Amino acid sequence: MRLNPPVNKLRSAHLGPVLALLVAPLALGCVSEVGHEDEGALDEPVGEAQAAVGWWSYGWGCSGSCELNLGSDTDRTCFLSGVWGKLGASSQASVRVTRSGGQWTLYVDSASGQNLGANAVCVNTVENRTGQYTWTWGPGDGLPTSMGFGTSSRRCFLTQVTSNGAFKYNNWITDYARVLKDVSGEWFLEGASTTGVDTPVTATVKAICVDVPQNYGAWQWIAGNNHRIDPLANDSIGGVVCGMTGLGGPFTSNSWTDGVWLEYNSTTLDWEQHTVNNKTAWSQCVR
Known part of the structure; x- marks a missing residue:
């Protein structure tokens, strides 16, 4: 569902099989990022990674600058699930999930x-949560950023x-950013961007890692000149949640319904990926 700006989507809160719908309050105004995290440093471990995570989902957008509070950082870890x-x-344009105060x-x-908006999800674990890692593209930049090895339960x-x-360009192969784990078990944040009529092209992408024990699958879906909806993991057992691990392609439409985003279908109990107009997204589901 998309509404005219400012956009305020319903949020879902899942704790095991329980579903509650919450309406987010309107939040508009100038945005500034206060405070900084240690680059890639581990948080002080709190709690344990659980067999079934609780999760919350959010959507927010506007024509300008706006922000939405996602809750305390002591009991949850939050990341993007759509743009x-x-x-x-x-x-410059930006969507970001950050910790401060x-x-x-x-x-x-x-x-x-x-018009610009984003989806976010939060999971109720902070086990071995890292600070944010940064990859940049621009003059002299572009090399992959190592995010280390972590445990076998690490997800980024x-x-x-x-x-x-x-x-801005139709070829997602040369205009993308993503996290991945290589055959040695090391995690990386990497990507590429096309230099075209706007020079120099610059991009900054950040990622976070946290331990979530069960891997419920990873996908990449690619759209042509269409809006495709593809199934990800099924949540019939409860506690399954999906987040975005990468995106690519042309995000050039001034439309609330043009992008990539993950949604929970409460009818089929499936997580689904929406991919629109020559874009791609990588997604990871966990429990």
Whole structure:
């Protein structure tokens, strides 16, 4: 569901098989990121990774700058699960999930009044949670960022995508960012961006890792000139949640329904990936 700006989507809170719907309050205003995390450093371990995670989902967007509080950082870890609208503008645009002052916040900063929004999910574990790792593309940049090895339960997800002329071209193979684990077990944050009419093209992408014990599958879906909806993991047993591990392609449409996002279908109990108009996204489901 998409609404005209500012966008306020329903949030779902899942604790095992229980479902509750919450309406997020309207939150508008200037956005500034206060405070910084240690780059890639481990948090002090709190609690344990659980066999079935509780989760919350959110959606927020606007034509300008806006923010949405996602709750305390002491009992949950939050990351992106979708981006829609004009991220690939000629000037800077950004969606980001950050920690500051003991809280998680979803920030949206659109370019020149364009429509931009994002989805986020939070899981109720902080076991071996890392700080945010950063990959940048621009003059002298672009090499993959190592995120280390971690435990066998480590899962990593995107938390921020900032574009200044990136994510504008139809070939997602040369305009993307993602996290991946190589055959040795080392995690990396990497990508590429196409230099075109806007030079220099720059991009900043961040990711976070946290221990969640069960892997319920990973996918990459690619759309042509269409809106495709593809199933991910089924949540009939409860506690399954999916997040975004990568995205690519042209985010150039000033539309709330043009992008990539993950949604929970309460009728089929499936997580689904929506992929629109020559874009791609990588997703990971856990429990």
